[in-house]
Amino acid sequence: MRLAGVQRSFGDVHAVRGIDLTIGQGEVVAFLGPNGAGKTTTIDLILGLGEPDAGSVEVFGLTPRAAIARGLVAAVMQSGGLLKDITVAETVELTASLFAHAQPVGDVLQRAGIADIAGAKVGTCSGGQQQRLRFAMALTSDPALIVLDEPTTGMDVAGRRDFWAAIRQDADRGRTVLFATHYLEEADAYADRIVLVRDGQIVADGTGAQIKAQASGRVVRATAPDLDPHLLHQPFVQSVEHRGEQLLIHTTDSDEVARILLSRNAYDLEITAQGLEDAFVALTSKEQN
Numbered sequence: 001m002r003l004a005g006v007q008r009s010f011g012d013v014h015a016v017r018g019i020d021l022t023i024g025q026g027e028v029v030a031f032l033g034p035n036g037a038g039k040t041t042t043i044d045l046i047l048g049l050g051e052p053d054a055g056s057v058e059v060f061g062l063t064p065r066a067a068i069a070r071g072l073v074a075a076v077m078q079s080g081g082l083l084k085d086i087t088v089a090e091t092v093e094l095t096a097s098l099f100a101h102a103q104p105v106g107d108v109l110q111r112a113g114i115a116d117i118a119g120a121k122v123g124t125c126s127g128g129q130q131q132r133l134r135f136a137m138a139l140t141s142d143p144a145l146i147v148l149d150e151p152t153t154g155m156d157v158a159g160r161r162d163f164w165a166a167i168r169q170d171a172d173r174g175r176t177v178l179f180a181t182h183y184l185e186e187a188d189a190y191a192d193r194i195v196l197v198r199d200g201q202i203v204a205d206g207t208g209a210q211i212k213a214q215a216s217g218r219v220v221r222a223t224a225p226d227l228d229p230h231l232l233h234q235p236f237v238q239s240v241e242h243r244g245e246q247l248l249i250h251t252t253d254s255d256e257v258a259r260i261l262l263s264r265n266a267y268d269l270e271i272t273a274q275g276l277e278d279a280f281v282a283l284t285s286k287e288q289n
């Protein structure tokens with residue numbers, strides 16, 4: 001799958017501002033970013049649900065629509081698309097009837113981890129079970145690529161864990177998986193590769209460990225009423241947050257930040273190491289300077 005120079009705007013909103021991304025067969029890739037980063041817009045372009053204003057999207061050497069028509073790509077969406085009054089197995093049978101070469105229903109249920117609830121009415125299934133059912137539906141065409149847009153939104157911890165266990169097990173057999181999430185933990189736990197997006201652009205791309213290393217740094221807090229904010233426009237300053245009188249500065253060089261602050265009569269300095277969530281916020285924060 002290859003995106004080259006992809007851009008997409010809605011009126012004045014530049015949702016995607018030039019994304020270049022190549023994903024190889026068998027990779028499990030998390031598309032990670034805060035609300036409004038452009039994840040869904042990009043995924044829609046990969047699924048042929050929209051056309052880029054500029055750039056190109058290629059899926060297995062085809063246009064997205066051609067790839068979907070050949071059953072090479074399937075999507076698991078966040079909600080909708082399920083009939084509440086039929087059973088889990090009937091739902092998959094119905095989906096299978098749409099494809100000339102569908103996978104056996106029993107196999108698909110097994111792989112999605114819902115064989116034990118095959119006879120249950122869809123309406124009685126939990127959110128996690130319904131997402132695994134959507135996953136089963138996506139598996140019926142045996143697609144080479146599965147795309148999931150924030151598939152665990154609203155799920156409890158156990159539901160989320162079971163859902164990802166099913167996806168991961170299936171991906172280990174060589175299927176390519178691309179999923180959007182705003183949970184760093186989820187991306188770190190289940191993806192081989194994390195592509196971090198902010199404001200419609202890729203800001204980091206690597207393994208969970210690489211992303212964490214790139215984001216690692218310290219937070220300097222201080223009260224600094226006399227500080228000219230321009231002094232913090234430095235390559236080693238990732239973001240600056242204002243909390244009343246206090247400044248929260250995410251940085252890769254806390255010593256240098258401390259020197260700047262103290263030279264401007266800042267006080268109550270406090271320096272702490274960033275947790276993973278803080279690191280993510282620092283990397284994706286809009287409050288860049």
Ligand SMILES: Nc1ncnc2c1ncn2[C@@H]1O[C@H](COP(=O)(O)OP(=O)(O)OP(=O)(O)O)[C@@H](O)[C@H]1O
Pocket residue numbers: 010013014015033034035036037038039040041042182
């Ligand atoms: N159909 C549309 N019309 C107008 N603006 C849109 C449309 N779709 C998306 N946008 C805007 O484009 C930007 C990117 O949205 P997008 O849904 O791609 O982000 P996201 O990363 O998926 O966010 P979230 O995590 O909230 O789903 C946002 O500012 C959004 O308001």
